[in-house]
Amino acid sequence: MESVWIDLLVVFLKIIVILAVALGVGAYLTWVERKVAAHIQRRPGPMVVGWHGLLQPIADGLKLITKEDLFPRYGNRFLYNLALVLALVPATLVFAVVPFGPEFEVFGYKVKPILTDVNVGILLVFGLGSLAVYAIALAGWASNSKYPLIGSMRKAGVIISYEVAITFAVMGPLILAGTLSTYEIVQSQIEQKLWYVWVQPIAFVVYMFSLLAETGRIPFDIQEAEAELVTGFTVEYGGMKFGIFPLVEWYIEVLTLSAIGVVLFLGGWSPINIPFVGFVDPLFFLGPLSPYVWFLLKVTALFLFILWLHWTLPRYRIDQITEIAWKVMLPLALFNIVITSIIAPLIW
Amino acid sequence: MPWAKEKDFIDLKERFSGLEIKELENSTSLHIEKGKLIELLSILKEEKGYKLFLDHSVVDLKEVLEKEKDWRSLTSSGLVAFPEDRSSRFQAFYILYNVEERKKVIVKTRTDGTLPSIEKLWFAGKWAEREAYDMFGIRYEGHDNLVRAFLWETYPYFPLRKDFPLEGIPEMDLPSLNEVFLGDPLEGTMNYERKHTLVPTLEDLEITEKKRLKKKAQIVLNWGPLHPGTHGTMWFLFDLEGERIVQCDVILGQLHRGVEKLAENEMYNQFLVYTDRMDYISALCSNQAWVVAVERMLGIEDLVPEKAKYIRTMMSELQRINSHLLWLGTYALDLGAITIFLYAFKEREKIMDIIEGITGARLTISYPRVGGVRMDLPEGALEVIKAFIRRFPKELSDWERILTRNRIWLRRNKEVGVLTPEEAYYFGATGPVIRGSGIPYDVRKFEPYDAYGEVEFDVPVGEIGDCYDRYLVRIEEMRQSVRIIEQCVKKLEKLPKDAPFFAEVPKERKVKLTLDGIGLKVPVGEIYSSGENPRGELGFYILSTGGTKPYRVKIRPPSFYNLSAYPHLMRNRVVADAVAILASIDPVVGETDR
Known part of the structure; x- marks a missing residue:
C-alpha cells in the first residue's frame, strides 16, 4: 500500500516539474527566438525590460493577459474556446513520454526521468500530434471569418500530408530498436553503440521536414503567412488566447518534436557517438548530471537549427508543400522502410 | 527628338478624309473625328507599330471656350482639334509609343460627352477610360464595365470638370463626435463648419463593391483596403474557388486626393x-x-x-x-x-x-x-x-x-x-x-x-x-x-x-x-x-x-497601368501568389490614386 502512495507522489512531482519546465521554457523560448532572430538580422533585439530583455516574456505575458477579450460576432463561442484547449493539451501531453535521462535511485527508490514509460510511446506522440489538426480546424471554423478559414484549411492539409510522412519516417528507427517505448529506444541505441541518425539519414531528413511542417515554421508557415492571411487562423483571437497558439505551435510543439527527434535519432541522453565503437563524453566531469546536459544540448541544437531556418528562408506555397509531402517525402520514407527491413535483420 | 514626323502619316491622309497632322515644337498630334477614332487607333497599333499605350484622358475646354482670347491663342497654335467646332466641350487625347522606332504621337478628338471605348485595343485604355468617366463623366460606348475608378459609385459629381469648385461642394452634415455623444454644441469655442463635402457611407462602398464583381465562385474575399500584403490602401476583390482565384478586381481611390485638380490651381x-x-x-x-x-x-x-x-x-x-x-x-x-x-x-x-x-x-x-x-x-x-x-x-x-x-x-x-x-x-x-x-x-x-x-x-x-x-x-x-x-x-x-x-x-x-x-x-x-x-x-x-x-x-x-495587368495575372492563381505577383508589380498607392 505504501509503495502506491510513493508512486503517486513521484508521478505528481514529475508532472509538476515537467509542466513547469515545459511551459516556463516555452515562454522563455520566445525570448530566445527574438534574440536569435535579432542577431541574424543584425539588430540587438529586446533590450529594455530587464538585463538584455530577460524579463520581456513576463512583460509580454502580462500584456496579453490584461488585454480585452474580443470575440467575433456570429462566432461559435464554445468551439472558439474548445480550440484553445485542444491546441494546448495534446501538445503538452507529449512531454509525458519524453525521457530526459537514465534511471536513477533516490533513497533506494528507482526513478525513471520520464512521466509514463508506456510501451506505445511513439504511437502516443503521433496520435496526440494529429489532434492538433482539430484545434486548428475548429479555431478557423469557430471564428466565422474568411481568413481564419483559409488558414485552417491550409494547415489541415499540411498536417494530414505530413502525418503520413512522419509516421513512415520513424518506422526505420523503430525497426532497429524493436520497441515503441521512447525510453527503450534510447536504451537500445546505447546498447548498440549507435545513434540511429548514422544509419537512418533519410528518415532523419524526412523527420526534420515534417517537424517544420507540423509546427508551421518557415518554410512551411503557410497557415500564418502574415503577408497574405495576416496570421491565418488566429486572426480573430485576442489577448492571451492569441498568445497560446504561437506558444503551442512554435515553441511547445517544436520542443516536443525536437525531443522526440533526439530520442529517435540522436541517442537521447547519450554523449557523442562513434558508430559501433562507443561513446565519448567530453562532459564527464559533470558526473551524473552529464546525460541531462547532453539531452538538453541536443534539443537546443535542433531548436536553434529550426530557428536558423525560420529566419533565413522564404516560404513555400500550399500546393508545393503537399506536393513535397506526397511526391518526395513519402516515397523516400517508404524506400527507407524497405531498405531497413531488409538489411536490419541481416545485421542484428 | 522622340516625336513622330508628319511624313510618317502622309499615307493615312488618303484613308481618313478628315485627318489633320499637326507637328508642333513639343508634340506631334493627329486630329480625327470621333467616328473614325477606333479605326485610326487600330491602324496605328497594327500597321504603324504604335503598340505601347501610354495615356488617355480628356481636357475640359469649358473655360477656353468662354474666353475668346485663350481660344484664339490655343487654336492658332494648333492645340485644339477641329477649331471650327465650338460646341463640343471636351478634347480627348491618346498618347501612343512606337518602341521599335522610338517615336511618340498624340491622337486627338473632340466630344461633348461620349467616346468609343478602346478596351479591345488596349486593356490599359479600359482603366484610363474609367478614370476619365470618373473625373469628367465621359460615357464610353462599348466599355465592358464602366464604373468609377477612384470615387465611389453613388458620387454625383465629376470633379475634374472646370465647373467643379476646387474646395468641393459642402453639403453633408458631419457633426463632431463631441456633438453626437456628449451633446456639446461647440458654440462659441470654435468656428466649426458642420457642412462637409460628401463622404462615402458603408452602403455606398457596398454598392461600389457589388458593381465591380459578379460573384461566380464560392466566396468573395475582400483583400484590403487595410491589409499588409497590399502595400498601401488598395482594395482587392478575389472570387475564390477553394484557394484558386476565379476572377479578381481592384477598387482604387482610398488615397485619391485630386492631384490633377490641384495642379490646375497651382503655379x-x-x-x-x-x-x-x-x-x-x-x-x-x-x-x-x-x-x-x-x-x-x-x-x-x-x-x-x-x-x-x-x-x-x-x-x-x-x-x-x-x-x-x-x-x-x-x-x-x-x-x-x-x-x-x-x-x-x-x-x-x-x-x-x-x-x-x-x-x-x-x-x-x-x-x-x-x-x-x-x-x-x-x-x-x-x-x-x-x-x-x-x-x-x-x-x-x-x-x-x-x-x-x-x-x-x-x-x-x-x-x-x-x-x-x-x-x-x-x-x-x-x-x-x-x-x-x-x-x-x-x-x-x-x-x-x-x-x-x-x-x-x-x-x-x-x-x-x-x-x-x-x-x-x-x-x-x-x-x-x-x-x-x-x-x-x-x-x-x-x-x-x-x-x-x-x-x-x-x-x-x-x-x-x-x-x-x-x-x-x-x-x-x-x-x-x-x-x-x-x-x-x-x-x-x-x-x-x-x-x-x-x-x-x-x-x-506608371503603377496605375502596371496594376491593370494584375486581375489578368491573378486568374487561376492561388491566394499565395497574390502577394508575389502584386509585389513584383510594385505599385505605390499614392501614385495610382493621386
Missing part, C-alpha cells in the same frame, strides 16, 4: 511638392520628371547647367536604389524571408541619411527646381556617396546569395505571373514590368533627359516575364544605378566648386526664372514629357494657355 513650382506626394517612395525621380517637363516646355532644357543635371541624375539614381530596396524588402517579406527585409532597410536607411544630408528632407524632398536644383551639394556629400556605393554592391551580392538560387525562391517566382511581351503592350506596362517581359523600354535610354544621355549604363531585360525575371531586372537595375552614380560622382568632382547649379536665362528669352519660381510664365503649348521612375514611366501631359498656372495636367502614373 508650376508650387506643384512640385505634390509630385513628392504621388510616388512617395521615389520623390526625387518624380520631381525630376516634373521639372524636366516644365523646362522642355519653356525651351530652357539646354540652359540648365551641367552641374545641376549631374546632381539631379545622381540623386534620382540614389532614390531608385532606395525605392528598389523597399521593393526588395517587402517582396521578400511577402514571400516569408523576413530577414532580407531588415537587411534591405538597413541599407535604405543609409541612403535616406545621405539624401537628408544633401537636401534636408527624407521622404518628400522637392530638391530639383525648374532650371536646376535648390542648392549646391554640401561639403563632403560626394565622399559619403562614394563610401556608400563602394559597400553597397557587396551587400547586394550577399542578399542575392540567400535568394536568387534558393530553391524555395525559385519555386515561388518562376512561371508565376507570366506577362508576355504582347500582353505587356496590351496592359500598358512600363518600367521593370515591361523590361521583365523582354522589351528594353527605358525612358532614360529612349528619350534621355538630364545627364542620362552622357552616362553609360545597361538596360537589363527578362526572358519570359515572370515574377523571377522582374526580380532579376530590379536587382540588376540597382547595380546599374550604382554605375551611374559612380560616373556622376567622377564628373561632379571634376567640376569647379563654384560652378552654377541654377540656370540663367538670357534677357531676350523673356522667361522669369527664379529659385522660388514665383511668376514663372509658361508659353501657350502642350507637352507630354516623361521620366523613368523606379516603377515605370511617369509622364506629364501639360496643356498651357500661357499663364502662371497650367490649364490641364494629366499625370501618367
Whole structure:
C-alpha cells in the first residue's frame, strides 16, 4: 500500500516539474527566438525590460493577459474556446513520454526521468500530434471569418500530408530498436553503440521536414503567412488566447518534436557517438548530471537549427508543400522502410 | 527628338478624309473625328507599330471656350482639334509609343460627352477610360464595365470638370463626435463648419463593391483596403474557388486626393511638392520628371547647367536604389524571408541619411527646381556617396546569395505571373514590368533627359516575364544605378566648386526664372514629357494657355497601368501568389490614386 502512495507522489512531482519546465521554457523560448532572430538580422533585439530583455516574456505575458477579450460576432463561442484547449493539451501531453535521462535511485527508490514509460510511446506522440489538426480546424471554423478559414484549411492539409510522412519516417528507427517505448529506444541505441541518425539519414531528413511542417515554421508557415492571411487562423483571437497558439505551435510543439527527434535519432541522453565503437563524453566531469546536459544540448541544437531556418528562408506555397509531402517525402520514407527491413535483420 | 514626323502619316491622309497632322515644337498630334477614332487607333497599333499605350484622358475646354482670347491663342497654335467646332466641350487625347522606332504621337478628338471605348485595343485604355468617366463623366460606348475608378459609385459629381469648385461642394452634415455623444454644441469655442463635402457611407462602398464583381465562385474575399500584403490602401476583390482565384478586381481611390485638380490651381513650382506626394517612395525621380517637363516646355532644357543635371541624375539614381530596396524588402517579406527585409532597410536607411544630408528632407524632398536644383551639394556629400556605393554592391551580392538560387525562391517566382511581351503592350506596362517581359523600354535610354544621355549604363531585360525575371531586372537595375552614380560622382568632382547649379536665362528669352519660381510664365503649348521612375514611366501631359498656372495636367502614373495587368495575372492563381505577383508589380498607392 505504501509503495502506491510513493508512486503517486513521484508521478505528481514529475508532472509538476515537467509542466513547469515545459511551459516556463516555452515562454522563455520566445525570448530566445527574438534574440536569435535579432542577431541574424543584425539588430540587438529586446533590450529594455530587464538585463538584455530577460524579463520581456513576463512583460509580454502580462500584456496579453490584461488585454480585452474580443470575440467575433456570429462566432461559435464554445468551439472558439474548445480550440484553445485542444491546441494546448495534446501538445503538452507529449512531454509525458519524453525521457530526459537514465534511471536513477533516490533513497533506494528507482526513478525513471520520464512521466509514463508506456510501451506505445511513439504511437502516443503521433496520435496526440494529429489532434492538433482539430484545434486548428475548429479555431478557423469557430471564428466565422474568411481568413481564419483559409488558414485552417491550409494547415489541415499540411498536417494530414505530413502525418503520413512522419509516421513512415520513424518506422526505420523503430525497426532497429524493436520497441515503441521512447525510453527503450534510447536504451537500445546505447546498447548498440549507435545513434540511429548514422544509419537512418533519410528518415532523419524526412523527420526534420515534417517537424517544420507540423509546427508551421518557415518554410512551411503557410497557415500564418502574415503577408497574405495576416496570421491565418488566429486572426480573430485576442489577448492571451492569441498568445497560446504561437506558444503551442512554435515553441511547445517544436520542443516536443525536437525531443522526440533526439530520442529517435540522436541517442537521447547519450554523449557523442562513434558508430559501433562507443561513446565519448567530453562532459564527464559533470558526473551524473552529464546525460541531462547532453539531452538538453541536443534539443537546443535542433531548436536553434529550426530557428536558423525560420529566419533565413522564404516560404513555400500550399500546393508545393503537399506536393513535397506526397511526391518526395513519402516515397523516400517508404524506400527507407524497405531498405531497413531488409538489411536490419541481416545485421542484428 | 522622340516625336513622330508628319511624313510618317502622309499615307493615312488618303484613308481618313478628315485627318489633320499637326507637328508642333513639343508634340506631334493627329486630329480625327470621333467616328473614325477606333479605326485610326487600330491602324496605328497594327500597321504603324504604335503598340505601347501610354495615356488617355480628356481636357475640359469649358473655360477656353468662354474666353475668346485663350481660344484664339490655343487654336492658332494648333492645340485644339477641329477649331471650327465650338460646341463640343471636351478634347480627348491618346498618347501612343512606337518602341521599335522610338517615336511618340498624340491622337486627338473632340466630344461633348461620349467616346468609343478602346478596351479591345488596349486593356490599359479600359482603366484610363474609367478614370476619365470618373473625373469628367465621359460615357464610353462599348466599355465592358464602366464604373468609377477612384470615387465611389453613388458620387454625383465629376470633379475634374472646370465647373467643379476646387474646395468641393459642402453639403453633408458631419457633426463632431463631441456633438453626437456628449451633446456639446461647440458654440462659441470654435468656428466649426458642420457642412462637409460628401463622404462615402458603408452602403455606398457596398454598392461600389457589388458593381465591380459578379460573384461566380464560392466566396468573395475582400483583400484590403487595410491589409499588409497590399502595400498601401488598395482594395482587392478575389472570387475564390477553394484557394484558386476565379476572377479578381481592384477598387482604387482610398488615397485619391485630386492631384490633377490641384495642379490646375497651382503655379508650376508650387506643384512640385505634390509630385513628392504621388510616388512617395521615389520623390526625387518624380520631381525630376516634373521639372524636366516644365523646362522642355519653356525651351530652357539646354540652359540648365551641367552641374545641376549631374546632381539631379545622381540623386534620382540614389532614390531608385532606395525605392528598389523597399521593393526588395517587402517582396521578400511577402514571400516569408523576413530577414532580407531588415537587411534591405538597413541599407535604405543609409541612403535616406545621405539624401537628408544633401537636401534636408527624407521622404518628400522637392530638391530639383525648374532650371536646376535648390542648392549646391554640401561639403563632403560626394565622399559619403562614394563610401556608400563602394559597400553597397557587396551587400547586394550577399542578399542575392540567400535568394536568387534558393530553391524555395525559385519555386515561388518562376512561371508565376507570366506577362508576355504582347500582353505587356496590351496592359500598358512600363518600367521593370515591361523590361521583365523582354522589351528594353527605358525612358532614360529612349528619350534621355538630364545627364542620362552622357552616362553609360545597361538596360537589363527578362526572358519570359515572370515574377523571377522582374526580380532579376530590379536587382540588376540597382547595380546599374550604382554605375551611374559612380560616373556622376567622377564628373561632379571634376567640376569647379563654384560652378552654377541654377540656370540663367538670357534677357531676350523673356522667361522669369527664379529659385522660388514665383511668376514663372509658361508659353501657350502642350507637352507630354516623361521620366523613368523606379516603377515605370511617369509622364506629364501639360496643356498651357500661357499663364502662371497650367490649364490641364494629366499625370501618367506608371503603377496605375502596371496594376491593370494584375486581375489578368491573378486568374487561376492561388491566394499565395497574390502577394508575389502584386509585389513584383510594385505599385505605390499614392501614385495610382493621386
